[in-house]
Amino acid sequence: MFELLGIPPQALFGQVLLGLINGSFYAILSLGLAVIFGLLNIINFSHGAQYMMGAFVAWMCLTYLGINYWAALLLAPLIVGATGIAIERLLLKRIAHVDHLYGLLLTFGLALIIQGLFRNQYGSSGLPYQIPAELRGGVNLGFMFLPWYRGWVVVASLIVCLATWFLIEKTRLGAYLRAATENPTLTQAFGINVPLLVTLTYGFGVALAGFAGVLAAPIYSVNPNMGADLIIVVFAVVVIGGMGSILGAIVTGFSLGLIEGLTKVFYPEASATVIFIIMVLVLLVRPAGLFGRAA
Amino acid sequence: MLTEAAPSPATKADTGPMLEVRGLEAWYGESHVLHGIDFDVRAGEVVTLLGRNGAGKTTTLKSIMGVIGKRKGSVVLEGTETIGLPSRAIARLGMGYVPEERGIYASLSVEENLMLPPKVRDGGLSVEDIFTLFPNIKERLKSQGTKLSGGEQQMLAIGRILRTGAHFLLLDEPTEGLAPVIIDQIGATIRKLKQDGYTIILVEQNFRFAATVADRHYVVEQGKVIDMIPNDQLDANIDKLHGYLGV
Structure with missing residues (x-):
């Protein structure tokens, strides 16, 4: 089996797919936000x-x-x-x-009330x-x-x-x-x-x-707790895309999902934080977000 | 066409004022700005509100349109008391508002700006009529609304209201910051609208322009109407008007 950058393609494309799936949820949720x-x-x-x-x-x-x-x-x-x-x-x-x-x-x-009610009724x-x-x-x-x-x-x-x-x-x-x-x-x-x-x-x-x-x-x-775990990342996606930007939410959602997936392949230690590192960099360079308009 | 379905000024004038404003008061937060504005507008008339900066002219228009936080008194449009109505309901009565800053949306194209206000009644201008009136708009339909020049934005702001069928227009300083040639075009448009039966309240700093289009002038000072000068008596009252306006 051939390798790409030393990574077996099954592993690489598997993570790309996982990244796309995460990106799908980031995109829909950040679009709603x-x-x-x-x-x-x-x-x-x-x-x-x-x-x-x-x-x-x-x-x-x-x-x-x-x-x-x-x-x-x-x-x-x-x-x-x-x-x-x-x-x-x-x-x-x-x-x-x-x-x-x-x-x-x-x-x-x-959010706390809704989560509490469901946890009370259905456990965690x-x-x-x-x-x-x-x-x-x-x-x-x-x-x-x-x-x-x-x-x-x-x-x-x-x-x-x-x-x-x-x-x-x-x-x-x-x-x-x-x-x-x-x-x-x-x-x-x-x-x-x-x-x-x-x-x-x-x-x-x-x-x-x-x-x-x-x-x-x-x-x-x-x-x-499934929403609470995800929403912090989604907020980071919205900030990176630009608050209120429709196109920004969609493009950034899918892109960050992919970047997160690829990070899992090449440097897994950073996969949980890569989105937040990008958020910090974007805020420093372009505070309104990649697709946002400055106020 | 401009003339279709427009009310005859003479006919309507006989039936009393189209707009009656009585004891109109308005506030910006805690600041009491209008202290009891009283005036009438008859159908088919063009009246202006003249006064110094901060006298309350723009606030009077905003209060009539219902786009101010708190107001009281009475504003009756064609027999309907509007003081308790939200601005969207006032618009549906046939009142069209062109704000001082023109209100062109940056997030909409020229075409979207033009087509945005819903039709409130029959008799509005067709898009082709608006292009005839303001040819510049037609050439810039796909541009972002705020990329137009100041004059083109003013034409767009007036044009989009004429599409809706509104027959009572509130124009807030339509000539502000415009080149003389554009001011002439706006003046010609207002005279044409008057000819076609539209009723218009015009807020103006420039009374020389106002004199070319208006029937009567109300002078506003410190949130009250303090005088009314018919346009045909303007020359005789010019010193008094200069005094009011601090010219």
Whole structure:
């Protein structure tokens, strides 16, 4: 078997695939955070808990109601998004006029409450969720083995990210969203219902987290802490991409997943910290992030 | 066309004021800025709000449009009290707002800026009509909105409101910072809009420009309307006006 830079291709491409899968979750989650931050100016600290809720809703659908993975992939984001809409209407709306730091604190508190409730009910050892029958097994590409489900995660993530980008950058609704992000007062004075847009945006961002949670359920065990473990890395991705930047969230999410995967191959000791090292460097050189606009 | 579905000024004028502002007060945070503004605008009229910097002219427009934190008093547009309405509902009544800083969105292209405000009623200009009125816009449709010159941005700001069918326009200092040739073009546009039945409140520092387009001038000082000068009596009152404006 040939080697690349002294590394067997199976190991190299295996880590590239793992990196792409992590990158898929980073991209969807940071995209949701970016959409929410852009319009609400809130750093949604409960995003990790909402990702976890997506996985749990999929698990509950299957365990209690016999609803399969494919239906859960549609249903769970809707349910988690609806809880997001309730949170925005009942809580975030009330503090919209005060400093946005309060929004961060509120969503941080919410994350702790949500995680605590799930931990209390389901423990923290994790619950299994089977890969759907259609996506079991994989294909040997010669240089690596590609499990179907992992390939599906990357493809689904790409489709959702590109569809979200298209929605925001190329449609009338997206123009409303960008206008309201830039100047909500004037946008409202044009007859556009900005408070409704804010509510739907938060719901959509949260639904993206829920979608990522369903994708993650068969890969990782469904665990109350699964979001908390991931969200710190996702925040680093958002900072590197540029707060509120849609394209930045997508490109940076996938790229950092890949870089993390390659670091595991070439210098495994740094794999857990490489993203944070990049974050520090980006903040020093370009504080607004790679794709962000300076204030 | 500009003339289609526009109300006849003479007909509407007979039915009383189109806009009645009574005892309008407004605040920026703790700062009390308007202290009881009273004035009327009849359908088809162009009236200006003149006054020194900080007199409350822009705040009056913002208060009528509902884009200010706290306001009270009464603003009745065609029989509908708007003081308790959010600005989006006021826009839906047919009021179009062009802010002082023009409000062109940097994150939107010229075309997206133009198409952004939803139609609030029938009778708005078609995109082709707007291109006829402001040919420069057509050539720059794919550019970023804020890459336009100041004059082009002003044309875009006015054009996008005319698309919506709004028939009562609030224009805040549309000539500010523009070259004389562009000011002439804006003036010609306002006269054309007046001819076609639009009702306009114009905030202006430049009363010489205002005199070329307006029917009446309200003078605002320290958050109150202190005088009204019909345009045909402007020459006779020019010394008084200079005194008001500190010219």
